[in-house]
Amino acid sequence: MAKVLVVEDEVAIADAVVYALQSEGFEADRCVLGRDVSLKVRAGGIDVVVLDVGLPDMSGFDVCRDLRRFSDVPVIFLTARTDEIDRVIGLELGADDYVAKPFSPRELVARVRARLRRTRGPAREAWRQVGVFEIDDDGHRIRYRGEMLELTRYEFALLGALLHRPGAILSRSQLMDQCWTDAGDSSDRTVDTHVKTLRAKLRQVSGDDDPIRTHRGVGYSVVT
Secondary structure (H helix, E strand, O other): OOEEEEEOOOHHHHHHHHHHHHHOOOEEEEEOOOHHHHHHHHHOOOOEEEEEOEOOOOEHHHHHHHHOOOOOOOEEEEEOOOOHHHHHHHHHOOOOEEEEOOOOHHHHHHHHHHHHHHHOOHHHHOOEEEOOEEEEOOOOEEEEOOEEOOOOHHHHHHHHHHHOOOOOOEEHHHHHHHHOOOHHHOOHHHHHHHHHHHHHHHHHHOOOOOOEEEEOOOEEEEOO
16 A cells, blocks of 8 residues: 655645545555654655645745655645746656645545556666665665665675675675675775775764674674
8 A cells, every 4th residue: 555645734635635545545644844754754654745835844845855865755746836937946856746726636646646656667666675775786776764875886786795685694705706806806804994984874874773783703794
């Protein structure tokens, strides 16, 4: 069941949208404040965000801009603003659709369903979930707790090798064989150095967690 986050401060509109979504088999959650949106999306499980532009605490444009720093979740703007410049701004910020008030809840549900069909196509299937990680092997991309990691070639290869066998301990020699094409350019110290830089990038996302485990005298594993 797809889950839609409805971000709308007008109770009557929010209730109508939530009811229409639930009637069509969707799970719907609602929040009023823009600052809560990123927290809910980072927590996972949100498939589409229906986002009002005029929120009590901040602009929906700012919310969308913040979301696009770490997530590609589809965003449908729901707003009373009908000027072309507002639509252009919203789409340039990364929104996927724009619905002007007054609107038909059934039309909005149809737009949500159409957006899900597009995002659940082959491009989305490239991502493989591994606990709190998502990995796209062909695209050489890894997300951690919903946020894209900026990784070098060898950092991606190292973390990818660990994620292909979560919980398993891989020795430094195994990691060198899998991640470095020229073993002469690598050493135990090279692996340790790349683990250190990986940990620093993971701490930037979630400072309290260290999913990479060191097994002294043996090697490394990842806990997902």
